[in-house]
Amino acid sequence: MEASTDRSTAEPLEFCDVTKRYPGSSTAAVDELSLEVPAGDICVLVGPSGCGKTTAMRMVNRMVDITSGDIKLGGRSVKDRKTAELRREIGYVIQHVGLFPHRTIAENIGTVPGLLGWDKRRINERVEELLELIGLPPDTGKRYPTQLSGGQRQRVGVARALAADPPVMLMDEPFGAIDPINRERLQNEFLRLQAQVRKTIVFVTHDIDEAIKMGDRIAILQEGGKLAQYAPPAELLTYPASRFVEDFVGSDRALKRLALQRVRDIDLWKAAAIRTGAPVAEARASIEEADVPYAMLVDERGRPQGWLSDRALAGERVTEELRSPAHPIVELDDVLRDALADLLSSETRYGAVVDHDGALAGVLSLEVIQQFLHAAPTDSPTGADLLRE
Amino acid sequence: MIGVPLAQGGLKIQEPGGSDACAAANDFCPSWIAENIDRYWTPLLEHVYLTVVPVTIGFAISLALAIIAHRRRWLTGPIITVTGIFFAIPSVAAFFLLQPLTGLGYNTAMVALVSYTLLIIFRSITLGLRNVPVDTRDAALGQGLTSRQVLWSVELPMAFPEIIAGLRIATSTTVGLAALAVFAGAGGLGTEILLDKRFKSNVATAGGLAILLAAALDLLLLAVQRLGTPWQRARA
Amino acid sequence: MSVALAVLGDFGEAIEFIFKERESVSGGVQIGGIPELSAFGATHMKVSIIAIVIAAVAAIPLALWLGHIGRGDFLATATSNVGRAVPSLALLAFFISFIGLGETNVIVVLALLAVPPLITTTYVGVRQVDRDAVDAARGQGLTGMEIVRKVELPLALPSIFGGLRTAAVIVVATATIAPLANVRTLGEPIITPQTYGFVGQLGAAIVVAVITLAVDFLFARLQRAVTPAGLKLAEPAARRRFSFPTKRSLKAT
Numbered sequence: 001m002e003a004s005t006d007r008s009t010a011e012p013l014e015f016c017d018v019t020k021r022y023p024g025s026s027t028a029a030v031d032e033l034s035l036e037v038p039a040g041d042i043c044v045l046v047g048p049s050g051c052g053k054t055t056a057m058r059m060v061n062r063m064v065d066i067t068s069g070d071i072k073l074g075g076r077s078v079k080d081r082k083t084a085e086l087r088r089e090i091g092y093v094i095q096h097v098g099l100f101p102h103r104t105i106a107e108n109i110g111t112v113p114g115l116l117g118w119d120k121r122r123i124n125e126r127v128e129e130l131l132e133l134i135g136l137p138p139d140t141g142k143r144y145p146t147q148l149s150g151g152q153r154q155r156v157g158v159a160r161a162l163a164a165d166p167p168v169m170l171m172d173e174p175f176g177a178i179d180p181i182n183r184e185r186l187q188n189e190f191l192r193l194q195a196q197v198r199k200t201i202v203f204v205t206h207d208i209d210e211a212i213k214m215g216d217r218i219a220i221l222q223e224g225g226k227l228a229q230y231a232p233p234a235e236l237l238t239y240p241a242s243r244f245v246e247d248f249v250g251s252d253r254a255l256k257r258l259a260l261q262r263v264r265d266i267d268l269w270k271a272a273a274i275r276t277g278a279p280v281a282e283a284r285a286s287i288e289e290a291d292v293p294y295a296m297l298v299d300e301r302g303r304p305q306g307w308l309s310d311r312a313l314a315g316e317r318v319t320e321e322l323r324s325p326a327h328p329i330v331e332l333d334d335v336l337r338d339a340l341a342d343l344l345s346s347e348t349r350y351g352a353v354v355d356h357d358g359a360l361a362g363v364l365s366l367e368v369i370q371q372f373l374h375a376a377p378t379d380s381p382t383g384a385d386l387l388r389e
Numbered sequence: 390m391i392g393v394p395l396a397q398g399g400l401k402i403q404e405p406g407g408s409d410a411c412a413a414a415n416d417f418c419p420s421w422i423a424e425n426i427d428r429y430w431t432p433l434l435e436h437v438y439l440t441v442v443p444v445t446i447g448f449a450i451s452l453a454l455a456i457i458a459h460r461r462r463w464l465t466g467p468i469i470t471v472t473g474i475f476f477a478i479p480s481v482a483a484f485f486l487l488q489p490l491t492g493l494g495y496n497t498a499m500v501a502l503v504s505y506t507l508l509i510i511f512r513s514i515t516l517g518l519r520n521v522p523v524d525t526r527d528a529a530l531g532q533g534l535t536s537r538q539v540l541w542s543v544e545l546p547m548a549f550p551e552i553i554a555g556l557r558i559a560t561s562t563t564v565g566l567a568a569l570a571v572f573a574g575a576g577g578l579g580t581e582i583l584l585d586k587r588f589k590s591n592v593a594t595a596g597g598l599a600i601l602l603a604a605a606l607d608l609l610l611l612a613v614q615r616l617g618t619p620w621q622r623a624r625a
Numbered sequence: 626m627s628v629a630l631a632v633l634g635d636f637g638e639a640i641e642f643i644f645k646e647r648e649s650v651s652g653g654v655q656i657g658g659i660p661e662l663s664a665f666g667a668t669h670m671k672v673s674i675i676a677i678v679i680a681a682v683a684a685i686p687l688a689l690w691l692g693h694i695g696r697g698d699f700l701a702t703a704t705s706n707v708g709r710a711v712p713s714l715a716l717l718a719f720f721i722s723f724i725g726l727g728e729t730n731v732i733v734v735l736a737l738l739a740v741p742p743l744i745t746t747t748y749v750g751v752r753q754v755d756r757d758a759v760d761a762a763r764g765q766g767l768t769g770m771e772i773v774r775k776v777e778l779p780l781a782l783p784s785i786f787g788g789l790r791t792a793a794v795i796v797v798a799t800a801t802i803a804p805l806a807n808v809r810t811l812g813e814p815i816i817t818p819q820t821y822g823f824v825g826q827l828g829a830a831i832v833v834a835v836i837t838l839a840v841d842f843l844f845a846r847l848q849r850a851v852t853p854a855g856l857k858l859a860e861p862a863a864r865r866r867f868s869f870p871t872k873r874s875l876k877a878t
Contacts, residue, residue, distance in 0.1 A: 099528070
């Protein structure tokens with residue numbers, strides 16, 4: 001890890017009653033938007049077309065003029081200095097990247113450092129550093145944009161925005177033009193990158209799933225540029241503030257919440273784990289204490305083999321009579337939504353949950369999940385958390 | 390017999406050329422050409438001068454106009470109209486219309502030839518600038534380049550192919566028109582053609598040299614384009 | 626100030642030349658005035674019109690068909706490149722030396738000069754017709770010829786008329802030097818200063834310029850007239866408010 005990326009140069013960003021009105025238009029494009037983004041957080045602006053999310057973002061670096069209100073970067077108004085100077089301090093990533101085709105990748109990445117007057121050596125070092133950070137081979141610097149794939153260009157766009165180590169970054173649907181498979185990869189990579197560099201980011205998207213995955217806080221805007229709700233993803237999903245937010249988030253918001261959790265995060269049911277040849281009396285006692293009326297046969301390492309039938313407990317010692325196999329088997333690290341999918345596609349009520357060693361750690365069922373969903377959220381997980389082991 | 394106006398005044402009149410049998414029979418005579426090639430040298434040089442200088446001046450003017458019209462789009466139409474008028478006036482007519490003002494000789498030819506290049510070059514530069522994708526411009530401004538920096542380090546370099554294309558058209562056209570500069574008293578290969586328009590070898594040589602000149606300049610510009618756009622040569 | 630007066634003086638005399646007869650420089654002959662210039666003008670327009678018609682009849686159908694089948698790229702580029710590089714004067718002199726003097730010669734030369742822009746603009750015009758429209762027409766069962774006639778030709782008309790405009794200007798302008806082949810067009814005073822003097826040359830130049838501009842303007846209007854309303858309202862990139870010369874920019878004189 002390079003020391004230079006440790007620098008926490010991020011600054012907080014604040015929208016203060018920001019309004020944008022275009023001449024000749026009766027409705028505002030952005031209507032008195034007020035929100036605060038803490039330093040190092042990703043704030044996602046999301047909403048239907050025409051809701052003003054891109055306009056709001058572009059007011060931060062004054063690509064769009066502010067009609068009234070103010071935007072403060074680290075406490076200082078963005079109107080405070082010359083636009084070109086302001087923009088050199090803000091990272092800017094747009095959907096189609098906009099790399100200069102007549103410049104090499106290295107020259108593209110080094111654009112802002114060049115404008116800021118860095119010397120050649122420093123720029124070259126920085127370009128090398130960034131290429132490594134975004135996972136591209138060092139000789140990419142000599143190539144031209146037309147020689148790269150869409151996904152590679154997108155990554156270069158991010159590197160370019162980070163080049164001068166700006167305190168704030170603006171990203172306008174950066175992954176919108178990428179195919180779904182690579183988009184997921186890029187999103188994950190970006191979240192890992194953000195975990196290292198921790199920039200304050202304003203991220204615009206029209207895709208609520210992307211918003212939930214990427215955001216530390218989400219601002220949902222509705223038509224007319226009004227803020228409908230500003231909250232962390234879990235809160236948004238659990239307590240939508242209005243009909244509009246409910247509709248926009250989607251009727252499957254419960255499932256979306258599950259996409260943010262891992263199996264380990266929730267309270268699982270206990271099941272009796274019995275080995276072959278164990279005394280039946282002991283076995284029955286275990287079953288009494290458990291949450292589940294059936295016992296799971298496990299091997300000497302605790303790994304589930306199958307659910308025991310009544311005949312297995314008929315004699316003195318437990319025999320290997322199974323009523324059903326141990327499927328589905330779910331891991332503690334699985335995303336809860338995927339685990340639910342497994343559960344739904346099998347015919348059993350209970351899914352066996354195993355730990356890293358494969359040993360039985362608990363039982364998952366539809367009811368367990370329902371209980372979790374109905375309880376008040378105790379934490380605020382984000383998509384970024386999900387990427388951490 | 391016709392009189393060909395000279396730059397220094399007066400007329401130059403010449404008998405039909407060629408003294409050997411081939412020339413007398415007015416066939417196509419390579420030997421005559423080889424013998425008499427020297428007399429085409431000065432006109433050829435004049436022709437080069439009459440092409441390269443007007444195109445260069447025309448380029449400078451067109452570039453200035455295109456940059457102004459880039460900021461104020463509404464100027465594009467009027468500029469096209471005015472340069473279009475220059476373009477439509479036949480060069481021969483222009484060579485005479487200008488004489489009261491600029492006299493007989495290079496100046497007249499220059500003014501007329503420059504004015505013909507304007508429409509072509511202006512259009513190509515404007516087209517090249519307009520073909521720059523909106524996203525590229527947006528990204529450039531968003532990173533903090535000033536409008537001027539965007540124009541000179543992004544838009545104009547990206548417009549380079551279209552600009553060269555326009556220069557190539559203007560150059561070929563000017564070579565053709567410069568042949569008529571003889572009517573402005575400015576010399577060029579047209580002089581040789583007029584002096585002996587019935588003599589096949591003469592016409593073929595003078596005309597051929599003009600075409601070769603056009604081809605050479607065209608290739609030169611093409612080479613400039615190739616050299617100036619390394620990113621188009623690079624393939625994935 | 627005196628320069629301005631001198632200029633005005635020259636132009637004044639030239640205008641006089643156009644309208645009033647006078648004695649020639651070399652003496653003995655009456656020159657100038659409307660009758661003589663009209664005669665020249667008539668010849669000028671006659672050779673021009675015939676040449677344009679011939680060139681159009683030869684080039685446009687060919688280019689339409691090539692554009693329809695999509696096989697003329699090389700031809701279109703080659704003709705425009707060659708057409709641009711050949712000086713009109715050289716071409717005329719070439720034909721004078723190889724064929725001789727006379728109207729036929731001149732008409733052939735003018736037609737040859739008119740062909741490259743017509744081929745190029747017609748070809749490009751057809752190629753730029755929306756492929757979807759052609760596909761739909763084919764799907765509806767129109768034959769090749771019908772598609773050309775009913776779909777491609779109408780949509781390519783603006784381009785074709787653009788080419789006609791260029792060709793007309795080239796032809797009318799080049800007809801000025803036709804007197805070199807003994808065809809007495811409006812260039813006659815220009816070629817024979819011994820008789821007409823500088824005033825005659827200037828007068829003729831004015832007339833030629835005015836006529837050529839008029840022709841340019843006329844064809845510009847025609848081009849606008851044949852542009853379908855739909856295309857006129859299209860976004861600026863498609864609209865031919867000023868069409869960009871890729872290959873169509875030829876000027877011979």
